[in-house]
Amino acid sequence: MRMPSRRRRPLLAAAAVLLALGAVPASASALAVSVTGDTGAPVAINPAAPPSIRTLRPAIAVAPDPGGRYSVTVTDPGGKAAASPVTCQDPTRPTNLQLPFRGNGRYTVTVTVYAVGDAGCTLAAAGSGAFPFTIAGRVVVPPVARYVLRSVGSATRRPLVVPISADPGSQVRDVRFAANAKLAKDGSIRGATLHAPFANGKATFSFPGPGTYTVVARDSADGHRTPWSAPVRIRVVTPFDIATLTYPDTSGPRFRVFGRVRDLATSGVISVALSKGNGVFTPLGRARIDSHGDFGATFTAATAGTYHLRFTYRGNGLVTAGRLIRTFKVGTAIVGT
Numbered sequence: 001m002r003m004p005s006r007r008r009r010p011l012l013a014a015a016a017v018l019l020a021l022g023a024v025p026a027s028a029s030a031l032a033v034s035v036t037g038d039t040g041a042p043v044a045i046n047p048a049a050p051p052s053i054r055t056l057r058p059a060i061a062v063a064p065d066p067g068g069r070y071s072v073t074v075t076d077p078g079g080k081a082a083a084s085p086v087t088c089q090d091p092t093r094p095t096n097l098q099l100p101f102r103g104n105g106r107y108t109v110t111v112t113v114y115a116v117g118d119a120g121c122t123l124a125a126a127g128s129g130a131f132p133f134t135i136a137g138r139v140v141v142p143p144v145a146r147y148v149l150r151s152v153g154s155a156t157r158r159p160l161v162v163p164i165s166a167d168p169g170s171q172v173r174d175v176r177f178a179a180n181a182k183l184a185k186d187g188s189i190r191g192a193t194l195h196a197p198f199a200n201g202k203a204t205f206s207f208p209g210p211g212t213y214t215v216v217a218r219d220s221a222d223g224h225r226t227p228w229s230a231p232v233r234i235r236v237v238t239p240f241d242i243a244t245l246t247y248p249d250t251s252g253p254r255f256r257v258f259g260r261v262r263d264l265a266t267s268g269v270i271s272v273a274l275s276k277g278n279g280v281f282t283p284l285g286r287a288r289i290d291s292h293g294d295f296g297a298t299f300t301a302a303t304a305g306t307y308h309l310r311f312t313y314r315g316n317g318l319v320t321a322g323r324l325i326r327t328f329k330v331g332t333a334i335v336g337t
Contacts, residue, residue: 031062031063031064031065031070031111031113031127031129032044032062032063033045033060033061033062033063033109033111033131034060034061034063035051035053035055035058035059035060035061035109035133036053036055036058036059036168036169037051037053037055038053038054038055038168040168042059042061043133045109045131045132045133047129047130047131047132050106050131050132050133050134051133051134052133052134052135052136053133053134053135053136054135054136054137054138054167054168055135055167055168055169056101056135056137056167056168056169056170056171056219056221056226057098057099057100057101057169057221057222058099058135058169059096059097059098059099060072060074060083060095060096060097060098060099060109061094061095061096062086062094062095062096062109062111063094064089064091064093064094064095064111064113065091065113065127066091066092067091067113067116068091068113068114068115068116068117068118068125069088069089069090069091069113069114069118069119069121070088070089070091070111070112070113070114071085071086071087071088071089071111071112071114071121072085072086072089072095072097072109072110072111072112073085073086073109073110074097074099074107074108074109074110075107075108075110076102076103076105076107077102077103077104077105077106077107078102078103078105080102082099082100082102082107083097083098083099083100084097087121088114088120088121100221100222101135101137101169101220101221101222101224102222102224103135103224103225104134104135104136104137104226104227105134105135106132106133106134107132107133107134107135108130108131108132109130109131109132109133110128110129110130110131111127111128111129111131112124112128113125113126113127113128137167137170137219137226138167138219138226138227138229139164139165139166139167139173139217139218139219139226139228139229140164140165140166140229140230141162141164141175141215141216141217141229141230141232142162142163142164142165142232143232144160144162144232144234146235146236146237147160147207147234147235147236147237148237148238148239148320149207149209149210149236149237149238150238150239151239152239152240152241152322152324153241155243155262157206157207157208157209159204159205159206159207160204160205160207160234160236161202161203161204161205162196162202162203162205163201163202164198164201164202164203164217166198166201166217166219167219167226169221170219170220170221171220171221171222172219172220172221173198173203173217173218173219173220174195174198174217174218174219174220174225175195175196175197175198175203175215175216175217176188176189176193176194176195176196176215176216176217177189177193177194177196177205177213177214177215177216177234178191178192178193178194178213178214179208179211179212179213179214180211180212181193181213181214181231183214183216183231186227186228187216187227187228187229187230187231188216188228189214189216194206194208196215203217205234207236209236209238209263209265210236210237210238210263210265210318210319211236211318212233212234212235212236213233213234213236214231214232214233214234215231215232215233215234216228216229216230216231216232217229237317237318237319237320238262238263238265238266238318238319238320239319239320239322240261240266240313240315240319240320240321240322240323240324241261241262241263241266241322241324242259242260242261242262242311242324242326243260243261243262243293244259244260245257245258245259245309245326246258246259247328252300252301252302252330253300253301253302254298254299254300255298255299255300255301255330256296256297256298257296257297257298257299257309258294258295258296259287259294259295259296259311260292260293260294260295261289261293261295262293263293263318263319264291264292264293265316265318265319266289266293266313266316266319267289267316267319268288268289268313268314268316269286269287269288269289270286270287270289270295270311270312270313271283271285271286271287271311271312271313272284272285272286272287272297272299272309272310272311272312273309273310273312274299274301274307274308274309274310275307275308275310276301276303276305276306276307276308277305277306277307281308281310284297284298284299285297297309301330303330304329304330304331305329305330306327306328306329307327307328307329307330308325308326308327309325309326309327309328310323310324310325311323311324311325311326
């Protein structure tokens, strides 16, 4: 057998290289896969550094190699199909898939590229690969400073409106709270809870009274939920206030006054002082508040005129300190407010 000459060997090697290159799609690196990011803009999926997103129902976009046909599958964190597969797709047509939420975890987009001219999609070519990304949905409840439930002189409790950072693509945002709460292992609140309606990025809390409330929240979509948020505790207080004052005596000069505080959380004693007109207040002593919120005091008004009663409360963990002044008039042995 005649051996090829040394001159022909470089030519044969070059031809082999050209043939090998011809078997690989010329633009395999043109394949691009992206997923919807938290801002709504697509984020390229780099297999070497998979992105983590909070979007619960992202869109997947595949811009294929224009050479051979391709197929696309997407699996959820449990390894199950997360979307209908795309099979033997025309290389001139991109693929766009809307994924349902199957819980937090790693999702994988697998793209199989076929050799140029393989109309039956039987021979995978270079450029095929897996493109993973992670959905890490979570709700963030911000810290809330001490909240005063209502204004002095008003019995109406004010709702607290709190902006809450939640996940794009969420279909339901569940915000729960309870007083003196204890948490279960999954981060939920044990026992009965109250629900804070969520709309336009804000949760509205209607507290039934003063106390320390624990708040947790989570998102859900397609029947799957994110973990509960880190708990946030809100201290809700009410101002010192008197709901009613009555003067039962019809003759003097010694009179009694009976009062009832607006909130039963007001406990302990109230310091009472009296002045006539613009005079200096004279302490009358301390009136103890009973379990019904009632208290009483006595005072002497020897002459007719305008008087002022001052009620001072030092506060406690649920009721703020305060000072209230009530004015009344003494006529002919009659007390009038």
